[in-house]
Structure formats: structure tokens, C-alpha cells
Amino acid sequence: MRPSRRMLLAGAAATLAIRPVRAASQRVATLDWALLETLLAMGIVPVAAAELVLFRQVAVEPEVPARVADLGLRGLPNFEALARAEPDLIFNSAYYVAAEPKLRLVAPVETLSIYARGGRPYDRAEEAAIRIGAATGWPEAAQELIAVTRDGLAGHRATLAQHASRPLLVINLGDARHFRVFGPDSMFGEVIARLGLANAWTEPTSYAASAPIGLEALARFADATLVILPPVPPDAHRLLPQSAVWSALPSVRENRVLLLGSMNPFGGLPTAARFARLLTQALLQPEGAGFG
The missing domain is CATH 3.40.50.1980 (Nitrogenase molybdenum iron protein domain)
Structure with a gap:
């Protein structure tokens, strides 16, 4: 079989x-x-x-x-x-x-x-x-x-070939109005590239995540799939569904928002492997990784 x-x-x-x-x-x-x-x-x-x-x-x-x-x-x-x-x-x-x-x-x-x-x-x-x-x-x-x-990573790359056309935006929610994004020079950004996928955020983030950015900036990435990394603050879970800005985002309207499991944002090879595995699972089975 x-x-x-x-x-x-x-x-x-x-x-x-x-x-x-x-x-x-x-x-x-x-x-x-x-x-x-x-x-x-x-x-x-x-x-x-x-x-x-x-x-x-x-x-x-x-x-x-x-x-x-x-x-x-x-x-x-x-x-x-x-x-x-x-x-x-x-x-x-x-x-x-x-x-x-x-x-x-x-x-x-x-x-x-x-x-x-x-x-x-x-x-x-x-x-x-x-x-x-x-x-x-x-x-x-x-x-x-x-x-x-x-x-x-090579195995996940082959599996995800069909998803390479849509960029990803990997973020962490600071609260219901702000987020941090992981750029191409972060561990998550490097893994995305090794998976043959595109990072919607192209600016460097000093190998970490950016400073907090207003939620409205997500509107610049209409084609991207949002990938959210925990922790998600309780107020964000509670208030985002009621937010007009959040609800108007194309990724939210089209159910292109994925919530992954917890992981170390400053990890080593095990974190790279965990991120690749959880991201692959979420992209293949998005109904089980939605945010909301």
C-alpha cells in the first residue's frame, strides 16, 4: 500500500x-x-x-x-x-x-x-x-x-510544490491591533525558502521578528496566507472576530489564516523541523489549523 x-x-x-x-x-x-x-x-x-x-x-x-x-x-x-x-x-x-x-x-x-x-x-x-x-x-x-x-525539509518541499504560488506571511499577534512579522533572515523565513515557498515579507527583520506593526498593514498582503504563531493574547482571540479591519482582510474573508502549534521563535534545527512539519500539515489540511 x-x-x-x-x-x-x-x-x-x-x-x-x-x-x-x-x-x-x-x-x-x-x-x-x-x-x-x-x-x-x-x-x-x-x-x-x-x-x-x-x-x-x-x-x-x-x-x-x-x-x-x-x-x-x-x-x-x-x-x-x-x-x-x-x-x-x-x-x-x-x-x-x-x-x-x-x-x-x-x-x-x-x-x-x-x-x-x-x-x-x-x-x-x-x-x-x-x-x-x-x-x-x-x-x-x-x-x-x-x-x-x-x-x-526536502520531503516537505516536494509535498508542498502545489502551494508554491501563494506567498506566506508568518506573524505573531502582539494584541488585537498589532502584529510582528518574521522576515526572510529569520529561522522561519529561511525554512520557508528551503520549502520552495515565498515569504510575502521581503524586508530583513534582524534574524528575528519586526517591531510591532499596526494591524491595518496586513491589507498590503492581500494574496498572502497568514500563518500565525502562538502565543495569541486572549484579547486578540476575543476582539479580532469583531474587528472591521481584521474581517475585511482578503486572507480572513477567504479562510487563508492558519494557526500553528507553539514553538521556540529562537530555536535551532529541531525548531526548523517542527515549523516545517506543522506548516506542511496546516497547508495540506487547512480546516484543522484555522484561526478563530
């Missing part, structure tokens, strides 16, 4: 989710979520990481084993808990560089920044995986993650 699209998507998700747990040559910890998800996707379980309750809600995957110690806030970690975890190496990013002097009192620090000016997040995510693999003694785990992610 020839597998259906749903079966193929489910298989790709399972491939990305299941990783053999590997014993790293060093006990590692991290403050950065992109590095945490990369470690877990490589089968390397850190002894400690930060804001794990929120990570499980926002990033969702990979699953964080219960034995990983929670260090509290990423920007203000619990150094006593970190010391008790006894890491041999701490992975950090430029976001939390202010903590490095204290981190180095516990263990050596290796800084890997996926999001930095002048770089491409997807390429930097691959580079981060390679450096993690080298530092932990599992270079083959990095190559496997890179290959599986690339293969997954």
Missing part, C-alpha cells in the same frame, strides 16, 4: 522525535533553549538547563527528561543548582553573556550563538550542532541531526 501524506508526515515527525540517548564524554549544561533542543535532538541529555517548565510549553519538543535539573531563569540562573549538577562544560549563547563570569566559576563555557548579526540562523544552527558534537564526543550525532533535518 502506498503511504498517504499523513503517514509520511507522521513518519518524519517520529524520526525527528526518537533519538538514542548517548553518553557524552562530558557532563554538560546550558542556559540557551536553542542549544538545549539541539542537545536533546542529538540524544545528549544535559545535567541542567534553564526555564524547563516554560520550555516544555513553548518549544514543546524535543521532550526534556525529568532528570534534567532546572536552573530557573535563563537570564538569572540559580548558580547553586548549577554547581550541584556538576557540569564539566556549559554551553551558552550571546543572549546570556553577562552570566559568563559566574558560569566560569562552575565549569568552562563554550559560547555558540545561532542568532547574531551578519549570520543566517539555519547555517548557524548547523554549525552549533557540529560544535556540540565535537565538544561532547558525538560528531556523528551532529551529522545525523543535520542530515535528518535537511531530508525532512
Whole structure:
């Protein structure tokens, strides 16, 4: 029997989710979520990481084993808990560089920044995986993650060929009157390009999302499919259906609005894979991903 699209998507998700747990040559910890998800996707379980309750809600995957110690806030970690975890190496990013002097009192620090000016997040995510693999003694785990992610995107690209004619506008709602948009230099923008799709927003957004923009600006993208990333503020859920501006948008009138599952907006390769998978599912089955 020839597998259906749903079966193929489910298989790709399972491939990305299941990783053999590997014993790293060093006990590692991290403050950065992109590095945490990369470690877990490589089968390397850190002894400690930060804001794990929120990570499980926002990033969702990979699953964080219960034995990983929670260090509290990423920007203000619990150094006593970190010391008790006894890491041999701490992975950090430029976001939390202010903590490095204290981190180095516990263990050596290796800084890997996926999001930095002048770089491409997807390429930097691959580079981060390679450096993690080298530092932990599992270079083959990095190559496997890179290959599986690339293969997954290539498979989704083939599946979505029929959707390449309509551009996408990937946004996050700040409230019922404002949104932020992810440009071509963001991780989501790079994934869209790798899927063979067009990003309706062509201006750079400094590898992240734009500053808040008035909702009326969405009228400039009449042909685009709106792709909304959580979280959606409660007032937006409540007030947008009553908004004349929102209701007048062609994408809204024509049911071209998709709400994806939660994901880390500053993630690594696992986030790229999750975004591609959820976007593909939503485009193939839009009735199950509508906003409203």
C-alpha cells in the first residue's frame, strides 16, 4: 500500500522525535533553549538547563527528561543548582553573556550563538550542532541531526510544490491591533525558502521578528496566507472576530489564516523541523489549523 501524506508526515515527525540517548564524554549544561533542543535532538541529555517548565510549553519538543535539573531563569540562573549538577562544560549563547563570569566559576563555557548579526540562523544552527558534537564526543550525532533535518525539509518541499504560488506571511499577534512579522533572515523565513515557498515579507527583520506593526498593514498582503504563531493574547482571540479591519482582510474573508502549534521563535534545527512539519500539515489540511 502506498503511504498517504499523513503517514509520511507522521513518519518524519517520529524520526525527528526518537533519538538514542548517548553518553557524552562530558557532563554538560546550558542556559540557551536553542542549544538545549539541539542537545536533546542529538540524544545528549544535559545535567541542567534553564526555564524547563516554560520550555516544555513553548518549544514543546524535543521532550526534556525529568532528570534534567532546572536552573530557573535563563537570564538569572540559580548558580547553586548549577554547581550541584556538576557540569564539566556549559554551553551558552550571546543572549546570556553577562552570566559568563559566574558560569566560569562552575565549569568552562563554550559560547555558540545561532542568532547574531551578519549570520543566517539555519547555517548557524548547523554549525552549533557540529560544535556540540565535537565538544561532547558525538560528531556523528551532529551529522545525523543535520542530515535528518535537511531530508525532512526536502520531503516537505516536494509535498508542498502545489502551494508554491501563494506567498506566506508568518506573524505573531502582539494584541488585537498589532502584529510582528518574521522576515526572510529569520529561522522561519529561511525554512520557508528551503520549502520552495515565498515569504510575502521581503524586508530583513534582524534574524528575528519586526517591531510591532499596526494591524491595518496586513491589507498590503492581500494574496498572502497568514500563518500565525502562538502565543495569541486572549484579547486578540476575543476582539479580532469583531474587528472591521481584521474581517475585511482578503486572507480572513477567504479562510487563508492558519494557526500553528507553539514553538521556540529562537530555536535551532529541531525548531526548523517542527515549523516545517506543522506548516506542511496546516497547508495540506487547512480546516484543522484555522484561526478563530
